[in-house]
Amino acid sequence: MELSTEEFAYQIRRHALVMVHRADSSHIGGALSVADILAVLYGRVLRVRSEDPEWPDRDRLVFSKGHACTALYAALALGGFFPLDELASYGRKGTRLLGHASHEVPGVEWSTGSLGHGLGLACGQALAGKRRSAGWRVFAVLSDGELDEGSTWESALFAAHHGLDNLCVIVDRNGQQALGRTEDVLALGDICAKFSSFGWKTAEIDGHDHTALLQSLEAAVVDGAPTCIVARTIKGKGVRFMEDRLEWHYRSPKTVDLLERALQELADSYGHRPEPIPLSGGELPE
């Protein structure tokens, strides 16, 4: 990866904005909150091969918040798993870039979208890695909202009980879920304390601080217990008029004006000059 992780995250955000604009689709808020996590994972941490996505010894990434798939698709395309131009087909009829993460897309380990599935799948992959004496690591990116799901806590018990220290969970703690703040809907309280009490190693960091992300991810996956990193993030991060605003769980920057404003603000937040809107091509033949 030639890009700095900061630049990688900027490009993920930029592409995600254009994708939801073109497809008139939802969930841009959660895509912007998770962009830095994905940039550091794909840019510096994950041992994966874009030219060989099925490489048996690869690290596994379970992207459990499948609704934020625009960020994942952008990260994978930028990482060379499939052509960047293909992002323009997102949401178009008959293409593989559908509206939740799909395992038909190169580099996507699991199809997700129904919340609360990811940690169980990650446990199975981590357990298989242990039993096969394989060196791969398993990272699972969860939304904070999906910690409402009981299945997540079944798996939290399982991972600690079986000492799955090749497993690292990153919670995208943006504090919002579909109908409101997590603490108003179904209070999660101190997530680190909860995972600690289950027997996990935990860390709470600024999920937009790449140094902190890199340090905590590199410190994870050592002998002993599974790791949970609670990454405090801002929903809509990078676009001021979207930041911490619940409406951007649903809305699309549908008009060209809104998209241009969003891209301008994003560029400003990085101190960049705005770039032309990417992906104007990529039209599919009728």
Added chain:
Amino acid sequence: MRNAFASELTAVAAEDSRVFLLSGDIGNRLFNEYKQRFGERFMNCGVAEAGMMGVAAGMALCGLHPIVYTIAPFTTLRCYEQIKLDVCYHNLSVVIVGVGAGLAYASLGPTHHTFEDVAALRLFPNMAVVCPGDALEVRAALRAALRRSGPVYIRLGKKNEPRVHQAVPELTIGRGIILREGTDVCILATGVILPTALATADLLAGKGVAARVVSMHTVKPLDTTMLEDVFQSYKLVVSMEEHGLIGGLGGGVAEWLADHAPQRALLLRFGLPDEFFHLAGDQEYARLHYGLVPDVMAAGILKKLREVG
């Protein structure tokens, strides 16, 4: 059936190092030999079926061959969405085993009954649904399931079911096994009701009616070659199952019939009605309560045969 399952599992584990048993805190002493020999390939996942099914999917994606075992209601509906999305959507080779299906745990109440598991799992693309008719079919079904690429649900009774076969039969998923020939009526039976189907045929024979009896162990994919044959050869085809009439074998055959009408034969279905069974009583009592016994079903068949002439 469960003892045959444990015994055959131990045998296949010796032959295939990918086999891995996950239990939902069920199978007290049943797997002692397996655990003794292959303890590193056994895991009690606790009473956490959704998590267990996700773990199984994760293991299967990494090349292992997990077998998930617990009581039928809990290995199916308790983790239903994990089966749909994690296992079936990704078309993973996970063998899901439900023990004590149908009325096997009749006395324990509706929490432990499964009148709907076949219907429920039949809905998902990629899933095969297999209901062995005796302990020897259980052995053959487990091996067939492990050979198949993709998910399989194996529906077991409990213990001491009458034996139907003399030796382990050739069992191909999706192909019924003809156990007895007869030209007057064809009985398609799936799962634990198979011995009752044969007893029903005995009663019919006493009345001069010769019944073919088929072990229709696979409810999905249905043996449509068999259906095409019997619905043309007979005037009456009968389905029998210890499962609800909605969506099980009889339901599946009725769907096929609707899509392939007209046929020579009529369909008569025996199974459980659309209600909860909330009375105390064992499996034998419950079968009697619902008429899933040879004399009641034989009388029903004779009556229908008179109607069809």
